[in-house]
Amino acid sequence: MRLDTGMARNASLAALAALAGLGAASLPASAQPADLPIAAADGSPFPPGVRVRKLGNASVYTDAKGKVLYGLDMRTLLRWAPDPARFCDADCAQNWTALAAPTGSTANIRYPAGFEKTADDRFMDPRKAPDWTVIDGAQGKQWVYKGWHLVFTRAGAKARPADGDGADGNDADADANERRWNTLKYVPPPPKPAAPGVVTTAFVDGAYAFADREGRVLFTGKCERDCAWRPLPAPMASSGLGEWQVSLAGDAPEWTFKGKRVFVGAAGGSGTVPSGGQILRP
Amino acid sequence: MAFDISRRLALKGMMNGAAITVGVPLLDIFLDGNGVAMAATGAPVPVRFGTWFWGLGVNPSRWFPDNPGPGYDLKPELEVIKDHAHKINILGNFNVMLDGAPNLPHTSGGPAIRTGRALTAEGGLPGESFDVTIGDRIGTRTRFRSLETSASGDPRNSLSGRGGGNLNPSEGSAAGLYKRLFGTGFKDPNSADFTPDPEVMARRSVLSAVTDQRKALEGAVGAADRQKLDQYFTSVRQLENQLDVELTRPQPLQACLVPQPVADRAINAEIENVVANHALMTDLLVMALACDQTRVFNMMFNNGASSLTRIGSTITHHQLTHEEALDNRLGYQPEATYFLNRIFEAWTYFVAALDKVQEGDRTLLDNTLVFAHSETEFAKFHTIDNIPMMTAGSAGGRIKTGIYVDGLGTPISRVGLTLQQVMGVPIDKWGAKSMETGKSIGELVA
């Protein structure tokens, strides 16, 4: 390659450096830290032995022995290692055990080196990675969750503690090694029910519920005379869709779900559903 | 009191009205879904749209005119466009609102302009870029829906796409562009045979059905309403004519001359080389338009974090904008500014090349709308308010030119909205969150 082109690359690495490996950061899919919205699983099969357990009001991944899985976000480790996948050796390895990939498996992902695109088609782009991939880690081939999170269990821990969860650097006193660790929380893949275009789903109180396009929760219930509940308006010309039918009883046509009236909550949370209303779920 | 306001008079005030028929022209140009403008001759003249991108902004105080409106004053860095200024608009003081999303350096500005949305994902676009939307309107029946080119040779340098991670890759080699355009697969439009668009034929028959209602309907109404119906059906007739034009074989494209092949040449970001490459690509693009091979194009002169270099030097344009300290007494960075001057020379070449080609009583430039923009205002600080933008050409008389528009800090999405509406995209609102707007730039719409 000619010198000036090479140097040209170098200078624009300025920009690219900033971008390198960060693309996925944009997707909620990269977000495991406790203070960020948890991305739903993509439905791809779990690694052998991995399962989901309830932990408090959330669900977390555990290994075969029921030990809670932790994610270590590789993007936060550049200061310590140019290849963050190799971060957890020596001291770290004392406390954290990598979730090993089955013997004989080959790495199919790697941390994007520098700024050049991952041209090498043996490795996939972490941004587009499925939930579970295998990387060359400090403790050998190990699992990676959603492209970025090296998967570990707490060494020596009994079944399923989740200490240190969410201590991801917001806590001023968090130990430098703790701050990047987060339990891998599980949110099931969103269902794809047959519903009118104005209806979507949202994850509310540990399960999916129907919502409108703005994410407001849909609920049903007995609406007393001149109550302030807002029905979900339906098209007059619609002949309905599966369990969703159009009621022309009132002044304005409205949707019914399994024959029940449908109302729109004030906002996203279950808290916005008035008393007497039951959240509608697929 | 000199003016007695009795109840009687009040009532009288409520009742001065008789049936009147009012016709208000909305747009003085007729265009249909395929963006066919009717030239005076009534023959269809394709109207084209394209973008011209340059990286790293300008020195605002040396670029933006002082006075909004027609006949704007030219600052040092725009002096070079002098001869074409009457066909060029300058757009300033439009803001990118990120709604809390980060200002990704050299990355947030371009996509915000092209999609009216704040970039929240690295790489790619937060939505469909308007050049693609416009292509869906006017580019569907040409051999290429659109052409993307990158004078600095980087195929990844693109701001065009349907949204998400994938961008329409740019052609970085002039030789490659020639092969794509005029190599195998090229059909001389003047010899190619013509097949009417079934969609248009279908629409034509729908309008006929509507027209057939005329006699009966008019027979049944009073005079005042018949007036309205007359105008309504005149309008339908007008629309039918436009479709008929589309259903008949187009006039030969007199300006279409197949150019000479282009030899392979080095591709790198050295400025002289980029300028030469840009000139070659421009000439090919001009013929691609004249021969109606495409009606939509995207030309990237350099990239956002510009890797342009000077002969014998390895310090890039981008590097200079940051490393060359700003002397606030001087008000700009001399070294970095060298590249700006070269960029606007290239822009002038591009505009002139389009303006050289005659199409009937207009030039190719007149029948084209070129939108030029950068990705920052002042690169040193990555400012994305007041990003420099221009348009050239009048899209077959649909927009006014020679004007400096001061956006007064309104959302930059107004530009994209206006361009799309002018090119016949049926939208009245565009953009998201703080950049959602329904207010197009009235000063420009002819």
Next chain:
Amino acid sequence: MSPFRTVPLGIAAVTLVATLWLAGTASTSAPVHAEANGSPALLTDPQVVGMRRLTEAQYRNSIADIFGSDIRVAGRFEPIVRPAHQLIASGARSSAITPSGLEQFDAMAREIARQVFDEEHRAQFTACVPADPAGADASCAGRTLAPLGRLLFRRPLSEQELALYVRIAGEGAGPTRSFAKGLELALGAMLVSPLFLYVVETAQPDPVRPGVMRLDDNSRAARLSFMLWNSAPNAALLDAAAAGRLTDQPQLAATVRRMVASPRFEQGLRAFFSDMLLFEKFDELAKDPVIYPYFNQDVLQALPEQMLRTITTQLLDGDGDYRELFTTRKTWMNRALGALYRVPVSQSQGWVPYEFTAESDRSGLLGLAGFLAMYSHSGRSSPTLRGRAIRELLLCQPVPNPPGNVNFTAVQDTGNKAMPTARIRLDAHTTDPVCAGCHKITDPIGLPLERFDGIGGFRTFENEAAIDVSGEMDDTRFTGGDGLGKAIAASKDATLCVTSRALEYATGRPSEDGELIERLEGGFAAQGYRLRQLIETIASLPQTYEVPTESIKAGTTLVATRR
């Protein structure tokens, strides 16, 4: 050319004639008329007595109600021009559609039709499964298009009409190899038809009063729906029309009562006031950003909404007295407006109720920035514009335009320390007797609002001079916005004005029946000036459905052009 033969004229003619026929009293003689195409016979009975173009809002609401709010309506609507001192509702009666206007309607129609029959929506709107999804299916197309046509044309399609659209669907399905595409084309044709773009009003003889024509049932359904809900009639109304219930006075009254009691009435009331208060002017409102940094796009969008929320809160929540619209301190705030009014706003998004303090001097509609900014210049307030707007909009008292050759310099020079306030500048200006006449009408009711600047921001000084807000209206003297509000609330002209506007809004013509207006106003007063009641009365009034003879005989037609 092509399989798309244009439909033989005969059929279409029959279609339309039959349409109009069926729209009127049932008859079997349609074919006869059809042969005697356009014969005078048509001009007698039944009769198209009016065509009112849909407003943008009515078009959008109709599409949203019929096909759902997720169907995008994108395009620019040719504006309906407001005749001087009248409502847009009256302008709609005489509004034509220009080529460029139709072009937009055509593009919108195709875009809507495309969405309705795209993969996502198709299933909901197709009444049956076609024999072959890649080909024509007349019976399935018919079953799908008939109900759509009824909703769009606000009356049942005649057999011939249906045949026409089924034919279009068939001819579309063939070459495109798609049943859905055929339906799309047919729907597109309906949406660009004058029968959709115009509310076609047809009349029938009044059985009880010979010689008098009255609107028939279908036309009444449409009129009620657009007047009270500003949208297309729903199934219930169309059924009522089909059953002839809307020409039966008691049943009509019952229907109206239900409709004004419905939450949907708010949409109708908003449309009425947007028309009465010239809200189309907000589209052109602009301010000098250097003089008024607090005026921006967010504020501009919020101004009419704040006025409408204030109106509906006062008139609908608890059926308040119309006159209190000029004295109430209850309103709504959002973030953008909060800064302009200098008040805190708790929510980042949306609106929160707010009540002005007594010291604010903000009294009802006239204390809101929407009114104050609209009737100001881009860089300064204008007592004259405000006074004139109050006269014309709220009191229905037209004020003459100023003569051409007036010298305004004195008024415009706001920097002049010798004449620090608007009052002083106007006094200087109106020493000219030519101007004095009109300024006497406008200024004394505009000056009390001078504590509000060109965008409605509060101030007590102009150029360091204290602002005098004393004023006078029809010989009553008062001070400030509060005084003005009380004066208007006490003015019979105000209630008379809204009465006449409501009647004009219902019929689409300025009423010439002064006695009727006075009588209605009397009833309005008797009911404590509750507007819901007034509109209910008007909507159930037989006169509202009477067809003035002038629209039957071929009247002369003026053609106006835009100034």
Next chain:
Amino acid sequence: MDRGKTGLGLMCGGAAIGVAALMALTGSLSMEAPARAEAPPRALPAPPPGGVMGFVVQDFVPPVIQGMDACPKGTSPKVRDIYLASLPADERARLERKENEPELTKRWQATVFGADGTNICSQPDKFDRPLLATVQSADAGGLDLDGDAPGESCSHEEFTAPDGRTGIDNQEYRVMGCTLEWRGKDGIGGDLLTGMRQFHASGEWTQVILLRGVDSLENDDDVEVIYANTPDRPQLDSHGNFLPGYSFTISDKPPRHRNALHGHIVGGVLVTDAQDIKLAQTWGQGGARDIRGARTAYDFRHAKLRLAFQPDGSLRGLVGGYRPVFDVIQSPAIGGAGAALAAGIDCAGTLATLRKYADGIRDPKTGACSGVSSAMNLYAVPAFINDVPAPSARIAPAGTAHAGNKTL
């Protein structure tokens, strides 16, 4: 054009550039601000009934003092110059000749990189680089941080503030004050002000101050001070100044920074008791952690506010505290090699110098300090502030995991 609209993004090519840009600009503010900060409060209005006052922070910049005495030898060398300085005279002369510029560039840029893909900004701890030249004068803006915390600090020299206050701790300024980025080249600068303003106007960094229980602007020994971030975007006038009178709501979404402080007013100046203060600081690289930028923060330990009420209703003053040394170079570190190559910033050398002058965040066991004293000039205009005491539950709409940015 309207300078007011000029802002700056701290990162391209590495946050370093931002820093470069940023610091290239210090000026008018740095020259006047300390004086302004102590403007004798004359004719202060009475506090509003209820004693609640709100402000939105418009200016938040390092208090650089212009003038030759701070850096007699000029600004600190860039990576390129450092490389040249390391060479024998004749070799230096040879490389400085125009025709050898490509070779020089190739060489100095090579010094940015180390073994197995490391570079001096992404992995600064892995390099041993020369120290930066420090500020030589005895004057600096800032606060006395250790006066009331003996034993919390490590040995260091102290500055005198332009207004005469002594015992000023500002080791960050001592280390960074001679860099081109902080000092600029023209002795006026001022762009830094408008640059930083863009961050604070964007809703990314926007800071608000809420005072409760203010009985007098002159003297009050008990004031509740909430110093927090808001996601709401301030409105600007045509000169880029924040417009007073808008409403802001304190962020209730993580990362959530809401510092509840206690202060007292003496002679029109509000001073808060020392306490850790955290504020958002997201370099918009797309973020090592999430799209809101690398999850960094202004992490001021043992920090204080010193704010003087102004007759026009605004607030002027300083926030000061000890920052973990690495935070100071967080931005160029995120930028990585680009920071060094495009802006010539020596992250490793800077980090080493910061460590040497560290005077705070003392480890009781080892006695070593890992933080530097620091201060920012601050100017805030009146606003309505809605407090949100407790973070509210958040729900991630489903489907958006794949549909992209709706949740962000």
